[in-house]
Amino acid sequence: MRIDLNYAWRALTKSWPLFLYGIRMTLAFAIVGTVAGLLIGLVIGAIHALTIDPLDKPLTRVLKKIGHVFTGLYVWVFRGTPMMVQAVFLYYLLKPVVHWSSFTAGMFIISINTGAYMAEIIRSGIQSIDIGQTEAAKSIGMTNTQLMIHIIFPQAIKNTFPSLGNQLIVNIKDSCMLNAIAVTELYFQATSIAGSSMRYIEIYMITACIYLVLTTVATFILNNIERRLSGKKTVALKEMSA
Amino acid sequence: MDIIIQIEHLKKHFGKLEVLNDIDFTIERGKVVTIIGSSGSGKSTLLRCINLLEIPDSGRILYEGKDIMSGHLNVNKYRSKVAMVFQNFNLFNNKNVIDNCMIGQIKVLKRSKEEAKAEALKQLRAVGMEDFAYARSTTLSGGQKQRVAIARALCMNPDVLLFDEPTSALDPEMVGDVLDVMKELAREGMTMAVVTHEMQFAAEVSDFVVFMDKGVIAEQGTPDEIFNHPTQERTKQFLSRYSNR
Numbered sequence: 180m181r182i183d184l185n186y187a188w189r190a191l192t193k194s195w196p197l198f199l200y201g202i203r204m205t206l207a208f209a210i211v212g213t214v215a216g217l218l219i220g221l222v223i224g225a226i227h228a229l230t231i232d233p234l235d236k237p238l239t240r241v242l243k244k245i246g247h248v249f250t251g252l253y254v255w256v257f258r259g260t261p262m263m264v265q266a267v268f269l270y271y272l273l274k275p276v277v278h279w280s281s282f283t284a285g286m287f288i289i290s291i292n293t294g295a296y297m298a299e300i301i302r303s304g305i306q307s308i309d310i311g312q313t314e315a316a317k318s319i320g321m322t323n324t325q326l327m328i329h330i331i332f333p334q335a336i337k338n339t340f341p342s343l344g345n346q347l348i349v350n351i352k353d354s355c356m357l358n359a360i361a362v363t364e365l366y367f368q369a370t371s372i373a374g375s376s377m378r379y380i381e382i383y384m385i386t387a388c389i390y391l392v393l394t395t396v397a398t399f400i401l402n403n404i405e406r407r408l409s410g411k412k413t414v415a416l417k418e419m420s421a
Numbered sequence: 422m423d424i425i426i427q428i429e430h431l432k433k434h435f436g437k438l439e440v441l442n443d444i445d446f447t448i449e450r451g452k453v454v455t456i457i458g459s460s461g462s463g464k465s466t467l468l469r470c471i472n473l474l475e476i477p478d479s480g481r482i483l484y485e486g487k488d489i490m491s492g493h494l495n496v497n498k499y500r501s502k503v504a505m506v507f508q509n510f511n512l513f514n515n516k517n518v519i520d521n522c523m524i525g526q527i528k529v530l531k532r533s534k535e536e537a538k539a540e541a542l543k544q545l546r547a548v549g550m551e552d553f554a555y556a557r558s559t560t561l562s563g564g565q566k567q568r569v570a571i572a573r574a575l576c577m578n579p580d581v582l583l584f585d586e587p588t589s590a591l592d593p594e595m596v597g598d599v600l601d602v603m604k605e606l607a608r609e610g611m612t613m614a615v616v617t618h619e620m621q622f623a624a625e626v627s628d629f630v631v632f633m634d635k636g637v638i639a640e641q642g643t644p645d646e647i648f649n650h651p652t653q654e655r656t657k658q659f660l661s662r663y664s665n666r
Contacts (some may be wrong), residue, residue, distance in 0.1 A: 314474055
């Protein structure tokens, strides 16, 4: 076993447009999947974290219980099965109905898959916030929706930001599973290049390095945002603008 | 006698524990009523029932003569009229001082940003926290947080202010600042219901004192009657523990 670094360099200089296309697709899937997954997670996580209030009307109670069952099922199924299986299954299942491309299907699947993980993170984030915050908001007459949006969500997102951001790293890597429905992301491109040249070791070494660069840059950006969220910088900015 | 809140036959239990057992209680406009009693006597639960943070099992709570649990009254609107100050301050951690005071005005009272800001600054000035308007709430000391919490409640222009042991979580040297603010409010004629362990404060500021024991109102009267001439044995026992300290 030996790695031909010269060949690797030549492959990179020759095939870089293909790699670049794959990188762009991988990043698109990772970013869209993470952002859409976060939005799904906020809604599902919030429904999951709803508590039955003694003041609720009977109909509200029933709706909340249905919501709990639905969100529980959703998280159970999408966290409990591999994304690759979900991708192939849903792609072919819904293709006759919605006539979607593998690109659209891939975006949809990575989003709802991420949504299940995000929902769990958001739910635990919501539940970790002191009950006093909720009571204070209620005591001045805020509705449940208002207190969620203005008091609970901002704190839950800030507290769970490291876990939420981690989903971006996961998605950069796990989007490769979408190659199963022929989405032309980085791994799919690597397989094509390697297949035509029969130089698996070199091509996948390059691919691994590219993934590593992408996740490292993403980590760096996330760490920066995290510092901004928790640091005193926000105070200084607000004071200046005041 | 102008009664804002009238409570009739209020009952509340947690599991098997009877926390409130047939409580009758009134809050008069412009008056300060303090509720004293040992821990577990039900005084905080009574206060929390008034703001519906606890839902009574039975009994009625009348606000200006209307039953707040009948379903005809908007609970959120009612709550904004009966603002609460908590033992643990419960300032919104994601907001700075002035935003804490503005959010309720904007979202609940539908005031404009400018109106809300002016009111917030006015109330922060009243509690001596104007200089901290743009500080993050998490950077304040306990006494400062509690004064902001009082300003936040005042910004709703409530009919009644409820205080749930407002000085119990404070360092001793901070207690005075908060009590001074409350005394000033009382002087201005704010209607207040205060659960407290500060007997000196209760004696000085209250128009009416309620002593609770084991879920019932054991004795009630003017500060002079309760503190100087208690008739019930358990009131005497309770007060002697404080005077001996």
